[in-house]
């Protein structure tokens with residue numbers, strides 16, 4: 001099979017590329033390296049096993065001609081390219097909206113033109129400010145005001161979902177929507193606000209672990225390999241078409257407990273420092289207090305269940321970051 005991965009030089013995209021190469025697919029990626037890195041995929045470019053099967057295009061999905069050619073060649077598209085990360089979105093609000101809305105529309109338009117199945121990477125952020133758990137795909141969505149730019153990421157991804165579902169309904173396009181919850185693993189950078197690599201980096205350097213807010217907000221975390229298995233499993237499943245799926249872990253932790261666990265597992269003597277949201281992100285920020293997925297739907301369809309628990313995930317990330325490798 002010929003697979004196109006937009007955002008394939010990013011964190012999740014590079015793991016997906018590796019898994020597709022391992023199962024024998026030809027893999028094409030398109031990435032503008034805005035938050036991704038060529039280093040994430042360089043080992044596969046040099047790997048003899050993948051010679052003549054791995055193609056890297058450094059370009060934007062907003063470049064119509066590049067995307068047209070690649071979509072035409074491939075059998076299936078995993079659309080992961082997006083402006084990602086709370087800090088990145090707040091610092092680049094206009095470009096983020098453009099990439100997430102216009103970029104996805106372009107991908108969908110070309111997939112419809114060539115009749116190619118497409119999986120869209122959406123996010124748990126689309127649920128907004130819920131306090132209940134677990135979050136079910138059919139739950140209502142609650143956002144803050146448009147003056148709080150934090151919600152622009154959620155709203156742009158929600159618009160991607162609407163557009164994808166409209167292409168499915170009106171043009172018969174085979175779309176699958178996945179709402180990814182916090183995903184973690186090697187090659188994820190803490191630079192754009194991702195909490196686990198940031199805490200591990202701080203703990204290993206003996207610096208304070210900076211927890212935003214009071215630290216009582218909760219999250220779940222999924223190991224990237226589990227997420228990649230889910231994405232590939234859904235694309236291989238005809239019944240997934242036209243549907244929305246949560247993809248995430250179910251072990252809920254507060255962020256302050258996460259910081260404590262990382263300090264313990266790294267053997268660090270770093271303290272924990274609470275930083276008010278406004279100081280960390282400015283006035284455009286509001287947090288989500290709780291974010292736990294129901295994974296019943298994806299479990300029932302493809303038997304998905306995360307294989308790694310939180311301690312295993314943390315051990316793997318710590319080991320990788322200690323080696324300074326990916």
Ligand SMILES: NC(=O)c1ccc[n+]([C@@H]2O[C@H](COP(=O)([O-])OP(=O)(O)OC[C@H]3O[C@@H](n4cnc5c(N)ncnc54)[C@H](O)[C@@H]3O)[C@@H](O)[C@H]2O)c1
Pocket residue numbers: 006007008009010011012013030031032033034035036037059060061062079080081082083084099103121122123124179180181182183184
């Ligand atoms: N990591 C998570 O916890 C998480 C959670 C929810 C959703 N997601 C979604 O998963 C996808 C992948 O995220 P990730 O964590 O791997 O982040 P990432 O930043 O590592 O990956 C995004 C990739 O897209 C590329 N990109 C951005 N704009 C582009 C453009 N205009 N043209 C081509 N490439 C472009 C970036 O360079 C990067 O390589 C995103 O769509 C994101 O919204 C991730």
